[in-house]
Amino acid sequence: DGGITQSPKYLFRKEGQNVTLSCEQNLNHDAMYWYRQDPGQGLRLIYYSQIVNDFQKGDIAEGYSVSREKKESFPLTVTSAQKNPTAFYLCASSTWDSQYSNQPQHFGDGTRLSIL
Amino acid sequence: KNQVEQSPQSLIILEGKNCTLQCNYTVSPFSNLRWYKQDTGRGPVSLTIMTFSENTKSNGRYTATLDADTKQSSLHITASQLSDSASYICVVTKNSNSGYALNFGKGTSLLVTP
Numbered sequence: 001d002g003g004i005t006q007s008p009k010y011l012f013r014k015e016g017q018n019v020t021l022s023c024e025q026n027l028n029h030d031a032m033y034w035y036r037q038d039p040g041q042g043l044r045l046i047y048y049s050q051i052v053n054d055f056q057k058g059d060i061a062e063g064y065s066v067s068r069e070k071k072e073s074f075p076l077t078v079t080s081a082q083k084n085p086t087a088f089y090l091c092a093s094s095t096w097d098s099q100y101s102n103q104p105q106h107f108g109d110g111t112r113l114s115i116l
Numbered sequence: 117k118n119q120v121e122q123s124p125q126s127l128i129i130l131e132g133k134n135c136t137l138q139c140n141y142t143v144s145p146f147s148n149l150r151w152y153k154q155d156t157g158r159g160p161v162s163l164t165i166m167t168f169s170e171n172t173k174s175n176g177r178y179t180a181t182l183d184a185d186t187k188q189s190s191l192h193i194t195a196s197q198l199s200d201s202a203s204y205i206c207v208v209t210k211n212s213n214s215g216y217a218l219n220f221g222k223g224t225s226l227l228v229t230p
Contacts, residue, residue, distance in 0.1 A: 107161070
């Protein structure tokens with residue numbers, strides 16, 4: 001059954017700690033994305049990757065880092081430099097040209113990160 | 117400034133009633149417009165995608181319309197059900213040569229009550 005899997009569903013971070021959110025897809029999509037969602041706010045782009053070993057900063061990349069060593073995986077690390085990390089994090093994937101075609105992004109079910 | 121504005125911010129309707137959600141945008145040049153449904157605690161799921169030449173598209177009880185001249189779209193839900201309670205997100209793609217081109221609205225939160 002094809003889809004995107006995000007883990008864990010809930011994550012707690014202590015002060016000064018880095019945490020990594022997992023995102024895996026088996027849709028054979030080239031492009032993957034990380035978004036942050038806060039209450040009453042639209043989805044904001046953190047990072048995106050259109051191909052393995054390449055990724056681009058989004059609007060709110062400060063305090064976050066990513067890697068794209070495999071097509072299927074796009075982990076997001078929330079570093080201690082991110083001072084307000086409490087949010088709902090969504091990962092998505094798509095074909096590389098989906099923005100201009102009738103192919104939608106496919107989203108995972110998110111990870112909710114909270115500060116202890 | 118957000119280039120995609122959705123209204124209302126929230127809406128409560130009785131089960132069985134119809135409703136219409138609005139999306140106005142200033143994104144230019146335009147490529148396509150998407151509507152997503154996001155259940156609480158879940159990721160968004162695509163409902164419709166419309167290009168410049170399409171002015172209406174249906175997906176079951178959901179019908180989206182697009183007026184590219186006035187830069188407005190609406191999502192009409194017919195005979196609402198309790199399971200329609202969710203956030204509905206409008207996304208407009210800019211016709212760009214490269215790079216990321218998606219513009220997200222903040223969503224309309226819909227509550228359908230018995």
